[in-house]
Amino acid sequence: MANLKSAKKRVHVNNKKRISNVRFKSDARTQIKHVENLIEANEKDKAKDALEKANQKIDKAIQKGAIHRNNGNRHKARLSKKVNSL
Numbered sequence: 001m002a003n004l005k006s007a008k009k010r011v012h013v014n015n016k017k018r019i020s021n022v023r024f025k026s027d028a029r030t031q032i033k034h035v036e037n038l039i040e041a042n043e044k045d046k047a048k049d050a051l052e053k054a055n056q057k058i059d060k061a062i063q064k065g066a067i068h069r070n071n072g073n074r075h076k077a078r079l080s081k082k083v084n085s086l
Helices: 005-040 044-064 069-084
Strands: none
Touching: 005 044, 005 069, 044 069
């Protein structure tokens, strides 16, 4: 365990940020899986609506720093390509 006051604070802050990042990443992954399930079911209209929501969740994760910008953009591009190919 950390001895210095500043080191203890860093541990505390890092834990809070980790929990926050896990939440944003989890939300984004859940929405991505939801879109992919709709794509497999060939439900184009529902997939387009779900894609918009997934893009919002991915953008929020990027904004909060939970995932890198290029990673999020890659996910959005791949999902869009799959939905448009229906």
